[in-house]
Amino acid sequence: MLITGIKSRPVYDRLQPMTGGLRHLIAGQGSGGEAMLRLLADMSETQRHNSTLLYSTESFSGHSHLQALQDADAAGLEVFASNQALIDALRERLGDAHMGTRLYLSGSESFIGTAMQAANAVDLNRDEVLREHSGTLVRRVWCAHCDTYTENVTQRVFTCPGCQLNLVVRDHYSRRLAAFQGIKADGEVPGELPAAEELDT
């Protein structure tokens, strides 16, 4: 029933300066700070001075690059305590931004996926955004029954905190929802649950 090999999962890039851009928005989270620092080091001075950094200290693994980012040479750094707060701010910055802006994202799949929702809302295309994944591939799961999103799911079968149903996590990643789909695990034969297994995180 489950699909093997996840074709729908985005193929991530390695952050590098996009030369045609006049302004650069660099947003990252947790261990993604490392890619942000490497990107800044690869940039010219002009590019750095036209770069705004957005960093969220929320992290699944506990990594923080805040100190190094505070010391970095860039036009500005805004720090957020949660990924959601960063993405709300990003949505606002993108809404006010002009053509010529490039977006760089680094962090967990959940962070990148939700940030891409903000990018898609202003029609940023693949030639204006680079995404570098860091850390684990723990999943963000959307419950098909009650519309609850659950972060950091690592098990094939888990209980939805929204509706208490046992959900099986399918191997289809939805870019629109920025999540994997969870559906009732014993929907076909009540009581018959699929084997518990750790997801390929």
Add this chain to the structure above:
Amino acid sequence: MNTHNGTLSVRVARIEQLTPEIKRFTLVDPDGKHLPAFSGGSHVVVVLEDGDKTHRNAYSLMSSPYDSSAYQIAVRRVSDGRGGSRLMHDKVCQGDLLQILQPANLFPLAKHARQHVFVAGGVGITPVYSQLEELHVKQSTFELHLAVRGPEHTALGLELQARYGQCVHLYVQGQQRLDIRSVLAGRPLGSHVYVCGPDSMIDDTLDSAHALGWTDSHIHYERFVEQGSTGQPFSVTLARQGVTIEVPAEQSLLEAAEQAGYKVPYLCRGGACGYCETEVLEVDGELDHRDDWLSEDDKLSKRKFMPCVSRANCSRLVVDL
């Protein structure tokens, strides 16, 4: 080899002289049926028999994509052209039947754009007509910046101004100057520019947009494609047919193959769409690539070739046709 598109017979219901050089033709189904649907930015190819020659000229559809009872095209008379537009202007009368190919779209709207900015020059306004109609029905906002050579060339611009009002900006040479760079400056993310006009206008738009940091996915252009090509004659072997034909100085490979009775798939006939791309199986000499389709790498590889416009300067050329 097979045709990818059957031709469609249409009757010329009306001919209007819009400017000293442009006529608008309204085409309908001879039996009063509906014509195939199309989207904003589409064109049709008009097939014109001219003695032993056949012209296949592409014209943008300028009528509403939401009205399939008629197609409208505008034809600019090019006095020193290959003859297709002269034939349309001087010989075609109301009531005549014309053969056209089904509409195809190489200049579609970006469906997710937040702003649509159109830049057009002269008869380059024609594909924009149907695009604006599509946006108008969808209640999307847009801006049009249209430059023309003089007051006697303003008919289409004035017609659009009457329909859409202030979002149509008309620039008459000698009176107002269209500064493309300032038109594009300060646009919000998600803006798209569409340009159709002379090469200098397209190049100016591409350069301005790139200088402002725009990426290619937000820049859309359609050149007035010079149909066919002229140059030194050459011979070519069509591998699948097992024949060698001569391409004369005033014909393209595509035209020479058609005249010899071989059907080669095509769409734009101007090196823009990529439909007729073929593989080079053998070449002894230089290829003269003249298209906008192949990448620089493809051109240097000598493995690919566009029969509609490109030529060769070689002793032997074998293509996969």
